[in-house]
Amino acid sequence: MKIVVDDLSGPEIAAFLEEHVRQMRSITPPESKHALDLGALRKPGITFWSVIDGDTLVGCGAIKRLDAGHAELKSMRTTPTRKRSGIASLLLKHILTEAERAGFTRLSLETGSADFFLPARNLYEKFGFAPCEPFADYRPDPSSTFMTRTL
Secondary structure: OEEEEOOOOOHHHHHHHHHHHHHHHHHOOHHHOOOOOHHHHOOOOEEEEEEEEOOEEEEEEEEEEOOOOEEEEEEEEEOHHHOOOOHHHHHHHHHHHHHHHOOOOEEEEEEEOOHHHHHHHHHHHHOOOEEOOOOOOOOOOOOEEEEEEEO
C-alpha cells in the first residue's frame, strides 16, 4: 500500500468522493453535513492524500489549514469493502506526521455523533484525539462531535 498526495484530477477519486458525500447526505441532516465535495477539496490550504493498494484506491484523507498552527482533518474515508483492515490507522498516522512536519501544533476534526460514526470516533480516540468545543466556523450541533489533539 502507498499513500500519495493527490491532485484530485482522476475519475476514480472523483467517484470515490462523490460516493462519500452521497453517503454523508443519507446519514446526516443537511444542515449538519460538513463533508467537502471535490471542488472544495481543491481549494488552497488543503492537502489531500489517497491510499492506493496495487492499482486500487482504498482510502483518502486531507488536512485543511485553519491558521499557522491549527489544521482540520477532513474527508477521512476507507472503501466499505476494506473497513477494519488497518487502512484508516495507516492513513491517520501518516496525516499526523505530515501535519506536524508542516508546522501545525494542533489538529482538530468534526465527525458525526450518530452510531454510524462510532468506529471513526474510536479510531480518533486511539490516536489521542479528545472531545473539544466547536472550532473554526462550526457551531454547536447535536449531530456533530468535535475532537482535537496537540501535535
